[in-house]
Amino acid sequence: MRLPISLLAAALAAFLPSLAVAQTGLDADDLDTAAALREQALRGSAAWAVVESLTTEVGPRLAGTEADARAVAWAKAKFEAMGFDKVYLEPVSFPVWRRGHERAEVVGPFAQPLAITALGGSIGTGGRPLEAEVVAFADLAALKAAPEGSLAGKIAYVGYRIERHRDGHGYSPGSTIRASGASEAARKGAAGLLIRSVGTDSDRLPHTGVMRYAADVAPIPAAALSNPDADQVERLLRRDQPLTVRLDIEAGTQGEYVSHNVIGEIRGRELPDEVVTIGGHLDSWDLGTGAIDDASGVGITMAAGALIGELKRAPRRTVRVIAYANEEQGLFGGKAYAAARLAAGEVGAHQIGAESDFGAGKIYALRAGVDPAAWPVIAQIGEVLAPLGIATEPGVGSAGPDVGPIVALGAPWAQLAQDGSDYFDYHHTANDTLDKVDAKALDQQVAAYAVLAYLAAETTVDFGQLPVKPAAP
Amino acid sequence: MRLPISLLAAALAAFLPSLAVAQTGLDADDLDTAAALREQALRGSAAWAVVESLTTEVGPRLAGTEADARAVAWAKAKFEAMGFDKVYLEPVSFPVWRRGHERAEVVGPFAQPLAITALGGSIGTGGRPLEAEVVAFADLAALKAAPEGSLAGKIAYVGYRIERHRDGHGYSPGSTIRASGASEAARKGAAGLLIRSVGTDSDRLPHTGVMRYAADVAPIPAAALSNPDADQVERLLRRDQPLTVRLDIEAGTQGEYVSHNVIGEIRGRELPDEVVTIGGHLDSWDLGTGAIDDASGVGITMAAGALIGELKRAPRRTVRVIAYANEEQGLFGGKAYAAARLAAGEVGAHQIGAESDFGAGKIYALRAGVDPAAWPVIAQIGEVLAPLGIATEPGVGSAGPDVGPIVALGAPWAQLAQDGSDYFDYHHTANDTLDKVDAKALDQQVAAYAVLAYLAAETTVDFGQLPVKPAAP
Known part of the structure; x- marks a missing residue:
């Protein structure tokens, strides 16, 4: 997941604790149905089985690999098996990035291996090792302040350590370093970038994640050290002698791949063209099996949709997972x-979009960005x-990462904020595996998504449209 | 470390809470000195700095590698810098085992990589991958019960899961599988062995550890899966179709290496030829930096010896670290x-041997194997x-692993039992790094070792000799 980039701009008016049908567009039967969905999910949902199936049968599913295609086929078959009314694929194109081998070691008197992983999008070291002195920076500002050319031929190391918070807000400065650190280092002449893992753990399992090269720099290889290895590098640098590291990384971007969004729908009984969307992302990084990031989101929302699909009477609007x-x-x-929605003139059909992409921890808050008239x-x-x-x-709050683009076009959103206290212990590492997922916590989330999706699809109230945001550069 | 293999046979007589000088050979000054050592250690000992130095400057130090030689030089210099009276090396020969690359993956419809590590002493797969069907066993007994030849060409998998206990007694059955599983599997015709890691964690970091081939079997490659990967293999096996795994392991034993025990002494003031030994092991596995196994033991006992060395008056007997x-x-x-002690006729000079090789957790018990007359x-x-x-x-209790051989010759021992509740989370993995070591916990241990070594060296009582045990086969 990526962090919130927007907050609901307007503070919302206070509301009465007892809500009138006229304001909510929901009657007692609707609320009973929602409560029943909630209780049914808590008794045991399909989410864990879905997560188990995806992480076991497909495993890691880096976008653009053969496992990506297996994941798409898996998702289509799973939606169908779970009784969705309509299941279809929509194409998604992107450049293909691949990781080959990756090794790092200290050379010289304190010779020892270091645990690294290339950042997603990084180039490699060009078929031979890069051996260079390491120059350390505390954070991105310190790197940016380095004199022009001062890193010529060196490996820049940025040691910023993210903080643990329930809502994950410690992640943002770390992910910014990960995304832009290589370009900043290259501007100073560096031959490579190492960063401390953007993670809160102390395991020898480095955290990958996406990075990008600015248009004005020549790409340099970029990798993350595990947190214990970052500690080690910092200790070695305190030995007051030059620290030389050898990097040998095979990675690069080549060609284009067409994968698919996989969509399952529970058709609305009165307004089938109006949609409430929930979902998660099907791809994962290659290091783990993507259990918390984001098989959990896929499993939670598939299970919630399937529960709604089992109702005797479908909600008014379509629920799209x-x-x-x-x-x-x-x-x-x-x-x-x-x-695709913009091209088809369907943005206005989106009543609420919500997304589960922050692990498998319990939900503690409901937030939303809707027309103030729909707040009740x-x-x-x-x-x-x-x-x-x-x-x-x-x-407060923000849309999820994959909901962000349609929200930028004006679609309303809801957020079910999860406890992410341990999310960044495992996020983007080999440790993102099924054992980190608690079935009961998933059930709580299925209950929440089922209630949200059902009531948002059932209400007669329109959630309106939000201001359209300018496209990102 | 290895687990206790012996227990003090005789139950010891109850003793009076108020102990007479005649029984203990210790006067009030001696006890004051011991208490002062204890308090001084608690205020902050040298142990953490020693552990930091060894794990940072040498890092992983697999026996027989160039890092082994660096560790020996480090230890000699460290003893000297810490003011030991006499520092010397004694040669230790052994065959050289080396790990090269190691990879495993599921092949077929659920293709995905698996995290493995070769067991210490294992052969490799002979320069090409071994691709074979996996046959699972719950434990060693189940493997032994397999019909002769029933595993021909297969990879045997043993899924035994060790239990977490403060005293680490859950380790023993797991380490037995690790040590002898390959021979048992080979007897049934297997082409390879995979075991669940002998560890209590749930990290994608497999646990290595020593194994041996019985004389009557043709060696087969043997490796451990990380615990999450073992879970994954077990889930895949429940898919009711054959599970094929490809192993590609480079490892083997070749040649002989001469390393050294490194010894530092605080010379006894009256009986310098009588010795109390404390210590830990200098080598580590190659995956981590051996912080808990066993830089901690080295650091604790070096620091305890150095504290005794700083006393105005040395104890009667020599303290040998x-x-x-x-x-x-x-x-x-x-x-x-x-x-070497047997050859020199010096076994009888050993008054007490103790060893720190169970991580960095606090000490909770004192146990000993001494002449009953010396129990006071x-x-x-x-x-x-x-x-x-x-x-x-x-x-109750037992001598440590490296003290075991001289105890088998009759030397008395003491054990300072540590809390090992989390020891097997990190033991023999890449995660055995300095961040797992708490400086205050080390100080408590230094206090205990300093008190034990000082008083055992100071007392006028002889600890006697224990029955000589027959040599292991």
Whole structure:
């Protein structure tokens, strides 16, 4: 996942604790149905089995690999087996990045191997090792402040350590270093970049994640050290003698691949062309099996949609569950989805978009970006979610990464904020595996997504449209 | 470390809480000195700095590598810098085992990589991958019960999961599988062995450790899966179709290497030829930096010896701190030490041998194997240790792995039992790094070793000799 980039701009008016049908467009039967969905999910949902299936049978599924195609086939078959009314694929194109071998070692008197992993999008070392002195910086500002040319032929190391927070806000400065550090280092003449892993753990398992080269720099290889290895590099640098590291990385981007967003729908009974979307991303990084990032999101939202599909009476609007392609390398699935809706004139049909992409921890807050006139519906949904330990938080939050592109076109959104306290222990590492996922926590999330999607699809209230944001550069 | 293989046979007589000088050979000044050592260590010892130095400057130090030689030079210099009276090396020979590359992957419809590491002593796959069907066994008994020839051409997988206990007793059955599983599998015709890691963690970091081939079998490659990968293999096997795995391992034993036990002594003031030994092992596995296994033991006992060396008046007997060579691959250092003492007729000079080789967790018990007449001394030492949260436990315990060989020759021993609750989370993995070591916990251990070594060296009581054990086959 990526961090929130927008907050709901307007503070929202206070609402009455007892909500009228006229304001919420929901009657007592609707609320009973939502509560029943909630309780059914808590008794045991399909989410864990879905996560188990994806992570076991497909395993790692780096976008653009043969496993990507297996994941798409898996998702289509899973939607069908779970009784969705309509299952279809939409193409998503992107450049193909591949990781080959990757090795690093200290050379000289303190010779020893270092655990690294190339950042997604990085080039390699050009078929031979890069051996160079390491120059350390505390953070991106320090790197930017280095004199022009001062890193000529050196390996820049940025040791910024992210903080652990429930809402994950410590991640943002780390991910910025990961994304732009190589370009900043290259501007100073560096031959390579090493960063401390953008993670809160202390395991010898480095965190990958996407990076990009600015147009004005010659690419240099970029990799993350595991946190213990970053500690080690910092200790070695305190030995007051030059630290030379040898990097041998095989990686690069070549060619284009067409993957697919995989979509399953529960058709609305009255307004089938109006949609509430929930989903997660189908791809993962290659190091782990993508259990928390993001098989959990796929499993939670598939299970929630399937529960709604089992109702005797479908909700008014269509519930669309989306397994997005290639989120990790640049939100390609979310962008393609939004672009296709824009081309088809369907953006206005989007009543609410929500996404699960922050691991497998329990949900603690409901947030939303909707027309202020529709806030009573959100408040009503919040009342049904309250027994799950979920607070309704007006005026804060953001859409998820893959929902972001259609929200930028004006679509309303909801966020079910998860406890991400341990998310960055495993995120983008080999340790992102099924054992990190708790089935009961998934059930709580399925309950929340089922309630949200059902009531948002059932209400007669329109969630409106948000201001259109200018496209990112 | 390896687990206790012997227990003190005789239950020891109860002792009076108030101990007479005649029984303990220790006067009030001696006890004051011991208490002062304890308090000084608790205020901050040298142990963490020693561990930091060894793990940072030498890093991984697999026996027989160039890092082994660096570790020996490091230990000699460190003893000298810490003011030991006499520092010397004793040769230790052993065969050289080397790890090259190691890769494993599931082939077929669920293709994905698996995290493995070759067991120490294993052969490789002969320069080309071994691709074979996996046959699973719950434990060693199940493997032994397989019909002759039933594993022809297959890879045997043993899924035994060790239990977490403070005293580490869950390790023993797992280490037995690791040591002898390949021979058992080979007897059934298997082409390779995979085991679940002998560890209590859930990280994608497999646990290595020593194995041996029985004389009557043709060697087959043997490796451990990380625990999450073992889970994955077990899930894949439940898919009710054959599971084929490709192993590509480069490893083997060739040639002989001469390393050294590195010894530092604080010379006794009255009986310099009588010795109390404490120590840890200098070598480590290659995957981590051997911080808990066993830089901690080296650091704790070096720091304890150095504290005793700083006393205005040395204890009666010599305190000998031993950094043993190549414990990991077969207690070579401990065996060489015992053999040299036997050859020199010095076994009887050993009053007490103790060893720190169970990580960096706090000490909770004092145990000993001594002549029953000397038990009051142990009880007295226990009284000085009690403020450290250490209980005296008569009639139980065992010598450490490297002390074992000289104990088998009759030397008395003491054990300072550590809390190993998390030891097998990191043991023999890449995760055995300095960040797993707590400086305050080390200080508690330094306090305990300093008290034990000082009082055992100071007492006028003789600890006697134990029954000689027959040599292991």
